Amino acid sequence: MAEVVQRHLEDMLSEFEQAKRIGLFTEAEIKKIVRTRRRHEYKIIRRTKEKECYLDYIKYETHLLKLVQLRREKLKLGRINKKNEIDLSIKRRIERLFRSACHRFKKDVNLWLTFIEFLKKQHDYSTASSTFTSALHTHGNKYWLWIMAAKFEFETMVSPSSARSLFQRALRIMPQEKKLWLEYFKFELLYVELVQKRQAVLDRTKQEIENNEEDAVLQGKIVEIVFHNAQTTIENDPTFICSFVKILYEFSQFSFVESFIDHIYSVLKEKYSSNALAQSLIAQRPLINERKMIDEAAKKEQDVTFMIAILEQQVRENYEQQLNNSTVNKNELWNLYLDFCLQRLSQASDTNKTEVIFFY
Template structure:
């Protein structure tokens, strides 16, 4: 390190005081690394400091070089061309003072050494290994191969390391054979990695593309190297950066006779070998991962995205294998149907509207075949989701292709309704599909400006709730909201008559009787909000809640309902009626702890603003809760803390010793105050 410091001082990059501070900081970091168990952060902090130090050294060096006067500078009237030549010559030759020395490489070597120690100490930390590799790659250091070999030796089952190593060999080292060997070895270690198979395919296709570019540049571009619609000169211009530029000669006449036939046959053989490599990768990938639909979809996307001749046969093979192996999968049919929307082969000569109609019809045919083969709830759900994306631009999976104004969405309403009707007739209508079915009528009413759709949605919801989906909570929620909306629309006011209130209460009563308390929690809150100012119906609702809570026991959902009722009574009738109400709920078998806590919090809040009876009631509530839940430490602690705040030393000590006796633990509560 002394040579490095002397060089930094001699160059004028750091002063002696600054170098003393550098030595002190490095000593501190070294002491941290030499302890028995150095932390990962110790290594990273040391590396970060050295990187900042090296960046500062480089910055000062550049500043000094810019400020150094040009000793070779002649008169001011020198030509610009001569000036540039002198600067280039000086930069190439370099001055004696700024010749590369030990301080230029010492920082890099020290960071590499710290990374080496860190990876030895933390061999399993992949993040450290990748930081190490990235630093070697950025600095173009020769240790890169050694680090890659060490990382792969410690982590042979990590596909990312194999891919990283192969990419470095392929892109940076320009060693295709080594990259291919790494990928093949990695595939033997990680045969079930989709990413490795896909990246191996991409690498081989990239290599073939480079070979194609080289042959085009050399003038060997025959018809087997590109598709029929490609322009050879355009392709050559777009890919000229792949290889070094060649001196182009004037193109002569096209080769004919035996020489041209031989060249074309040679190119055919080359491309057949390339296609054979791709087929081998595909068959190896499908053999290793026969149940992966994602792998084959990615494989097909790659084949479609590259410009390769003689690949249509492989695409057909991939599509046939997909249909044969995944015809039982709903995801395959959904993907295949949506794939028809990107097909441009059969609609290239049509106008936009006809082309869209043609694509849509193809997708519909695929979906129809899918529901015939797989009449499942999921298949119908995917079919309906597709139609929602076609009809509505604001849906989650909107298909932008159909929202340009060329097609009238109202023309296809019967098609999506037929999907739901078929699902209902096949017994595949789940709760989610039923809610989508009913909600569709409401959306179609806004789309077609047809108020009659609301009545149709109301009748459909009634039919479904009275049928096989009588225990679907979401459907009952939807039905009650539609009934309320229907009455508001019919009367033109949110104030309901007695007949309307009676019909709504009957509807809620039926729904709440068919659903369990956890499922109907949302309905309970909606009913309380609707009947909060109708004492007769609210009292009936309270009686229904008491019956439901009696059978449900002390669960949190029951506490939520009872707490909401107590809150409404507090707002409307005051604290006296509120206490009567929560005592009715507390008289039920085993009231929930959550409801006890709600009532205690209510009383303590009132006590804090000066209500005299609230503190007494809070103590009674605590005693009642501890009779039912004596082992709840948090309840004892809250009771104890309340007495510390508002009680006397006698009450505090009484609670403390009661808790110790019941819990049989001297550390259950804090030491009481004297």
Template structure:
């Protein structure tokens, strides 16, 4: 405590003198700084202190340091800034001596040390931190990575990882980071044959150590993600061919029917990393013996056999060759692993391949089309991929129309609740102008979709609107759809009204239709607004009919909408009877919800003065 008192008292006097001499702060600001420091020093000194008191103190000092830096505007830290940073470091140290169990406080301290350039103190701080928080694997990883990146002390890095793995022998991240660092270190070693009678290079010795790290890890780890990570890392280094084969062999041995690893293997083919023959001739038997059912064993043997018989590994291939190898791998996988997940990997890979059509466009499109066709035939096509396949068939006109119709019918049969797939089928028949099939597909869709069939009604209406001799059928469809009560259908009433007024050009019939639609439930505000607009477009507007639209709107929606009352008032002022304004104003106040009345009165005053 005496040390802390000294720090907060005498050692700060030169800072204040420097600040005053350099005119970095006014005398009043300096007095405020002293006051705040004394207050926070007192809080962190008393027995009832908390870690938050230290956090507050550090925040104040950090803010002050930032202010001083801005005012000095120097290229590097001044003597004052270094002193203030040192003050903050001491507050951290004292705080951590009281609260070493606070992990977040340790992490903030290390972040501060890195930011202020105290890199030489970070390793020691990590070591102290590990005494209290060694139960957390990521702390070991952070310590080792910093040691490697900043101190470049590989012996200390290995020491940290060895100690960390003793406490956390099955931690994936720690095993992987150790593997990755040691592999990178190996990549920098000499490849000259200078060791053991010129039979080995430094790099080959280093690679043997990496293989030992990997072998130790696989004894503890059963998570496939670890193997995926280390395999992806080895791909960055051309000298790891043997290690890659070892990892691949282990993956096939431990996860022979896992969809993800065969997806990884296929993607490797696309990148140019072909399989090499497995070293062990009895590999198939070893792998198959670990599976329970005969079908699983047969499938595994088939896949491993395919992998072993692939083209020699690591050959230079053209893009087309790589695509072909990739597709072959996927086809073998989906043939033996009959799951939706495996097919999705295959289809998504082909789809991704088609995102760039700057090269091998036709070949890529062909592979996507054949994959989709195969998935359809195997009954593993998702709704999403049916949608995509139908678009592809339409765009490329692959095969006769009969095949497209077959695909669309199969799609809606398998996914009868899919609005998008029914749209494809019905729209196709409208384009072909086959009224019989349009009606048939629409009825089937409506039976399956029920209240979700609004988009299909829209397609049907648009089709018949292009035919001048189909007024009766249009009226029939509109009468049917206007009776629907789901929200998606309500705007059809407005469409029917506009169609009658603008296409049939019979305004008396439009008014009659409006009166009928007004009786339907639920009420639709836009119906009344649209009819009011249509009434306003007449050469000699019928004021009574026009007013009726506003009456209907206010009766049905006047409780919750200020705007419809303002519209009604504007109508009476400009076209109707201005004497009704006061009466309408009182009606509105009585009708509106209480919380809306004040705003309405305010808007009415603006309305009266002509501001709105």
């Protein structure tokens, strides 16, 4: 045990020598660092290992790294001066400690996330990417971790193919996880946005774009496939289907969005013609994008209250039309209609609004 600790401390000699030579630490401070590291090293090589011992060591080294960076600025040593021998040496030690801790306590997902966050702060994105992969080997049943990893690949690594691969792998493992489908759907829409921006930068003509293999992406074909697979995998859930509409409204700048929304509502209407909840959601269609419409109306200084009253009237007319549908359970639909009215009533800010809801 003592030999292992001594070997680790000897590996730090170059780091200590350079820190002393350029004036980062005094000899007394270096001796204190050696004593502290020795104590931590003994703790992490004990037969019975505790996670807290690793975390304490990591915390100490992280604070030490910050101190080094502060003293560099104060002493005006520059960012390059012996940085490999000192700063990077400390970073590698922290990484080594994290790896060892994650290996021994692999079921602690928060430990993995802390490691990844450290790597991101150090701008070591490639290592963060591989660490996500390692974490998923143990925590592959956590859908949110797959989403985090996919978003990291797309937003930070700028690798849509890697992000797509992660989403698809996750869905093979957890095909009934709704959040995964919705996030995958949103990712493909973000990818359309990315391709559009790329085309704008390249300044291609319409003819060139039509002949380009990315044309299917720009027309929303991949997005349609994701929706189709989602709604055929997760059945008997009209609310889930409507969730896709809400996401689509975030991308209303795309030419295919309106027709796609029409398609989704046609799926609701045909596939769930006797489902009261589905018909209720169809009736509420005029208000599904209410928040955005209110914001836009306010910017244009339009009468928001009157606009909402008109939309609510459309919803009521839709409900009345649906209630004439002989295939729908009318008691169920009436209850949903009443729930809608009560919900709008709870949101009403004044008596006039309340009167509008029921008597317009």
